[in-house]
Amino acid sequence: MSSAPVSCLPVNSKMSKAKKAIDEARESQNRELDLVDKNVSSFDEMSGLLNMLNVTRITLSHNKISTIPPGIANLINLEILNLANNQIEELPVSLSSMPKLRILNVSINRLNTLPRGFGAFPVLEVLDLSYNNLNEHTLPGNFFMMETLRALYLGDNDFEYLPKEIGNLKNLQILGLRDNDLLDLPREIGELVRLRELHIQNNRLTVLPPEIANLDLLGSKSILKMEENEWVQPIAEQYLLGISHVLDYIKTEAYRILYNRQSGGGKGPVPPRADKSKKASRQR
Amino acid sequence: MPPVTGVTPNPNMSLGNMFCSRCDEGFEPHEKIVNSNGELWHTQCFVCAQCFRAFQDGIFYEFEGRKYCERDFHVLFAPCCNKCGEFVIGRVIKAMAANWHPSCFRCELCSNELADCGFIRNQNRALCHECNAKVKAVGLGKYMCNKCHGIIDDAPLRFRGEVYHGYHFNCTSCNVELDSTAREVKSRPGFAANDMNELYCLRCHDKMGIPICGACRRPIEERVVTALGKHWHVEHFVCAKCEKPFLGHRHYEKRGLAYCETHYHQLFGNLCFVCNQVIGGDVFTALNKSWCVHHFACSVCDMKMTQKSKFYEYDEKPVCKKCYERFPNELRRRLRISHENTMKKTT
Numbered sequence: 001m002s003s004a005p006v007s008c009l010p011v012n013s014k015m016s017k018a019k020k021a022i023d024e025a026r027e028s029q030n031r032e033l034d035l036v037d038k039n040v041s042s043f044d045e046m047s048g049l050l051n052m053l054n055v056t057r058i059t060l061s062h063n064k065i066s067t068i069p070p071g072i073a074n075l076i077n078l079e080i081l082n083l084a085n086n087q088i089e090e091l092p093v094s095l096s097s098m099p100k101l102r103i104l105n106v107s108i109n110r111l112n113t114l115p116r117g118f119g120a121f122p123v124l125e126v127l128d129l130s131y132n133n134l135n136e137h138t139l140p141g142n143f144f145m146m147e148t149l150r151a152l153y154l155g156d157n158d159f160e161y162l163p164k165e166i167g168n169l170k171n172l173q174i175l176g177l178r179d180n181d182l183l184d185l186p187r188e189i190g191e192l193v194r195l196r197e198l199h200i201q202n203n204r205l206t207v208l209p210p211e212i213a214n215l216d217l218l219g220s221k222s223i224l225k226m227e228e229n230e231w232v233q234p235i236a237e238q239y240l241l242g243i244s245h246v247l248d249y250i251k252t253e254a255y256r257i258l259y260n261r262q263s264g265g266g267k268g269p270v271p272p273r274a275d276k277s278k279k280a281s282r283q284r
Numbered sequence: 285m286p287p288v289t290g291v292t293p294n295p296n297m298s299l300g301n302m303f304c305s306r307c308d309e310g311f312e313p314h315e316k317i318v319n320s321n322g323e324l325w326h327t328q329c330f331v332c333a334q335c336f337r338a339f340q341d342g343i344f345y346e347f348e349g350r351k352y353c354e355r356d357f358h359v360l361f362a363p364c365c366n367k368c369g370e371f372v373i374g375r376v377i378k379a380m381a382a383n384w385h386p387s388c389f390r391c392e393l394c395s396n397e398l399a400d401c402g403f404i405r406n407q408n409r410a411l412c413h414e415c416n417a418k419v420k421a422v423g424l425g426k427y428m429c430n431k432c433h434g435i436i437d438d439a440p441l442r443f444r445g446e447v448y449h450g451y452h453f454n455c456t457s458c459n460v461e462l463d464s465t466a467r468e469v470k471s472r473p474g475f476a477a478n479d480m481n482e483l484y485c486l487r488c489h490d491k492m493g494i495p496i497c498g499a500c501r502r503p504i505e506e507r508v509v510t511a512l513g514k515h516w517h518v519e520h521f522v523c524a525k526c527e528k529p530f531l532g533h534r535h536y537e538k539r540g541l542a543y544c545e546t547h548y549h550q551l552f553g554n555l556c557f558v559c560n561q562v563i564g565g566d567v568f569t570a571l572n573k574s575w576c577v578h579h580f581a582c583s584v585c586d587m588k589m590t591q592k593s594k595f596y597e598y599d600e601k602p603v604c605k606k607c608y609e610r611f612p613n614e615l616r617r618r619l620r621i622s623h624e625n626t627m628k629k630t631t
Contacts, residue, residue, distance in 0.1 A: 036585040037610075059586040062610050080558075084584045085610060103558065105583070108612065125560060128583075130599060131615065150560065155599055156615065176599045179618065197572070197600060202622065221572050223600060227625065280612030 018046050031055050031077075037062040043069050050074050056100075061085050066110075070094040084108055084128070096120040107131050107153065110281045113138045119145040130176060131156040133281050136163055144168045155179050155199060158276070167191035178202055178225065181273045187211045197223045204271045205229040207262045213251045218244055230271045232258065304329050332356050379403065380410055391415055439464035444481050457488035469494070470505040511535065512542060523547055571600045582607055 018038040025033050026048070033055050040046060041064040049058075050071045057080040065086040072081075073094035080103040081095075088109040095101070096118050103126040111132035119142035127149060135158040144165035152169065155178035162177065167188030174197040175189075182203035189195075190211020198217060206229070217224045224243050231239060234255065238245040249255055276282065302311055306329035311317055318325040331338055332353035345357035352360065363372045363383030370385070377384040377399050386399040393415040404416040411419065414433050421428035421435045429436050430446040440447035441464050450463035467489040468481050484492065494503045498514030499521070509516040509530075522529045525547035536548035549555055549562040556563050558579035568580035568591070575581075581588045582595065582604035589595060595602040598611075598619070608616070 034586065036587070057586065061585045061607065080586070082584075082586055085607075102560075107584075108615075131612075153599055174600075178599060199599060202618075223572055228622070278614040280614065 022046055022049055022052075025055075026052060029054075032057040033059065035060050035063070039063065040065060042067070043072075053077060056080065058082070061105075068092055068095070073098055076100065079103065081105070091115055091118070093117055097122075099123070102126065104128070108280065110283070114140050114143070116140050117142060119143045121146055121148070123148050125149060126151045128153040129157070130154060130178075131279075131281055133158060133279075135159050135181075136161050139163065147171060150174065151197075152176065156279070156281075162186055162189075164188040170194070173197065175199070179274070183270065185209055185212075190214050196221055199223070199225045200229070201225045202228040202274070204273070206232050207259050208235065208246070208250055210250045210256055210259055213247045218247060232262065234258065306330075334360065375399075380405065380408075393419070441466055441483075443468055443483055453483050455485040455488055456482040457484055460485050467494075467503060512537060512540060525551065570595075570602060571597055573600070 018035055018040045021035055021038065022033065024030075031054055033049075033052070035046070036059055038060075040060065043049065043065070050069070051074070053075060054077055055075060056077055058075070058078065059080075059082040061082055061084040063086050065083065066089060068083070068088060068091055070092040071094075072078075072092065076099055078098055079100050081098075081101060082103075082105040084105045085108040088106060088111060091106065091111070091114065093115040095104075096115070097120065099122055101121060102123055104121075104124060105126075105128040107128045108131040111129065111134060114129075114134070118140045124146055125148055127146070128151075130153040134154065144163065145168065147168065147170055149169050149172055151174035152172060153174070153176035155176045157180050159177065159180040160183050162182065162185055164186040165188075166172075166175075166186060167190075169192060171194060172192050173194050175192070175195060176197075176199040178199040179202040182200065182205055185200070185205065185208065187209040188211075189198075189209060190213075192215065195215050195217070196219065198212075198215075205226075208226075216222055224247075226239065226243075226246070234249060235246060238249040250259075299311055299313060302317065302324050303309065304311070304326045305323040306325060309326070311324070311326070316327050318327055318330040320330070327338075330351075332344065333350035334352055334356035337353065339351070339353050343354055344351040345354060345361075346352075347357065347361050358371045363376050363378075364370070365372050365385045365388050366380075366382035367384060367388035372383055372385055375386050377386055377389045379389060379398075387397065389398050389403075389410065390396060391398055391403065391412040392409040393411055396412050398410060398412060401412065403410045403412060405411075406416050406419060417433045417435065418428045424435065427436045427440040427447040428434070429440075429449045429452070431448050431452045434449070436447060436449055438450075441450040441453065441462060442448075443453070450466060451461055453462045453466065454460065455462055455466070462483055462485055465486050466483050467486060468483055469489065469492070470481055489503070494505070495508050495515035496502065497504050497517045497520050498512070499516060502517075504515055504517050507518045509518055509521045511521060518531065519529050521535075521542065523535070523544040524541035525543055528544060530542070530544065534545060535542045536545065536552075537543075538548065538552060543551065545562060545564075554563050554567055554574050555561065556576040556579050557573045558575060558581075561576070563574055563576045566577050568575040568577070580590075580602075583598070583601040584603050584607035587604055587606075589602065589604065593604065595604055596608040597603070598608070603611075611619075
């Protein structure tokens with residue numbers, strides 16, 4: 001390295017950090033690439049990365065990347081792609097065709113939409129889209145076709161309603177919807193028989209679909225987070241006693257009647273949305 | 285009817301009062317006379333009553349006063365064996381409407397000779413008493429005692445590969461008369477199989493401290509597996525889910541039941557959150573999830589963590605301190621407030 005002619009290239013210290021890590025990985029044949037906090041703002045600074053066909057993991061957290069080149073899909077052996085805390089506004093369609101991609105983390109970015117056909121991932125198991133600017137209208141039509149999903153994180157987004165197609169995700173064990181603007185949950189959530197974790201805290205929910213009581217959310221390995229909502233009085237009261245009381249209560253006939261009345265349009269005034277102007281995902 | 289030989293002239297008798305037993309004619313002087321048991325014959329008259337030929341080697345058979353050559357006698361009168369088809373000379377066994385050599389008349393099942401021990405006709409077969417009893421017992425769906433050959437009405441006592449009435453035996457230890465509950469203690473190592481087997485009553489057997497299999501409730505004579513506070517036959521210690529024997533492979537216990545690795549993890553969820561594979565070695569458990577040694581890492585930067593690493597909880601995932609501090613300020617503020625609210629609620 002000492003003999004390299006550095007003077008004629010527009011080298012700055014940040015760029016060389018990423019490049020150095022890539023070169024090291026190539027030499028040591030390391031199939032896992034850690035490029036965390038390397039001040040990278042574009043894939044152009046990481047020449048050769050998209051030719052490393054044998055890499056299985058790339059972690060690019062805490063950088064300043066705004067676009068992902070479609071060529072990322074060349075990395076046919078990639079299983080884990082971690083792009084957390086960047087400035088990504090758009091993802092390439094080609095991402096969804098990656099044959100081995102199992103874990104995709106795009107949390108803490110600036111996504112306003114997802115590309116058409118995004119749901120075509122063949123083997124995706126964990127999808128983290130938390131802390132972006134997504135809502136039910138910006139999800140592509142095939143989003144809920146990802147039947148291999150084990151975990152879907154949509155916290156810190158702008159969902160008001162969750163599409164009923166959520167029921168298609170038969171393998172889902174974790175559903176994160178924390179800090180959205182949810183006003184209602186679809187009954188189809190009760191079809192997610194493997195669900196063990198449901199995060200719905202900090203939304204505008206007033207009622208829970210009774211079908212939720214069919215899920216195993218009380219087991220020793222289960223979690224239901226539901227605080228900070230606009231729960232109707234009986235649910236709020238049961239919640240103070242514990243989650244098991246809530247789930248017992250929503251199984252009752254009395255609750256069924258209450259729920260049907262609520263979803264029949266008898267709701268009170270809609271609570272205001274949370275103020276998100278300070279979210280990092282909104283910054284330009 | 286033994287064959288009689290003797291073709292000798294009798295010189296002491298006078299020719300005048302000697303007559304041929306067949307033709308009643310006298311004899312010429314110097315004519316050869318056949319004397320057989322005091323009867324006299326012309327040589328040409330001393331012939332087979334059937335074929336009129338001289339007896340070969342002077343051997344003849346007499347039947348009802350007539351003499352026959354060997355061949356004609358057999359053809360006319362001697363019995364043929366129903367088994368080998370040969371003439372029966374000497375002792376004839378008349379049975380099953382046929383004749384037999386004593387050595388040809390055997391039990392159809394065990395092939396023992398039946399001539400002297402008697403037989404029983406069973407579906408047109410000649411059987412010895414033993415085999416007949418066996419056939420009868422099987423027909424009734426019962427066993428035949430291997431000692432008295434009687435039918436065993438109750439449960440049989442099994443001993444050295446055979447079945448018996450229990451009452452033929454006594455306990456090796458306390459001498460009490462046995463029944464079908466008696467236990468056969470198999471040969472010790474170093475002795476041929478069965479040879480050293482002994483019978484014990486249930487009481488004495490249990491006192492000998494022979495382990496009982498927790499699955500089949502039978503004594504364990506060979507390798508003993510001890511698990512879950514019980515003893516098991518190797519082949520009876522099985523996964524509670526797939527029922528395949530562990531055969532020495534690792535098993536996992538949960539609520540008094542044993543499981544194979546696959547089903548333990550399938551049922552009780554020790555799959556790594558990252559690779560979704562069964563965790564073979566050490567398990568990191570946190571936030572209601574499990575990780576294998578390779579994959580316990582910060583969920584934001586994928587930096588590996590150890591047992592001692594401190595981490596923040598974010599959506600029930602681990603986040604290292606460095607990453608948490610790089611979260612947007614407003615997110616950290618909200619997370620802190622939420623955290624404080626939960627603390628308030630639980631206290």
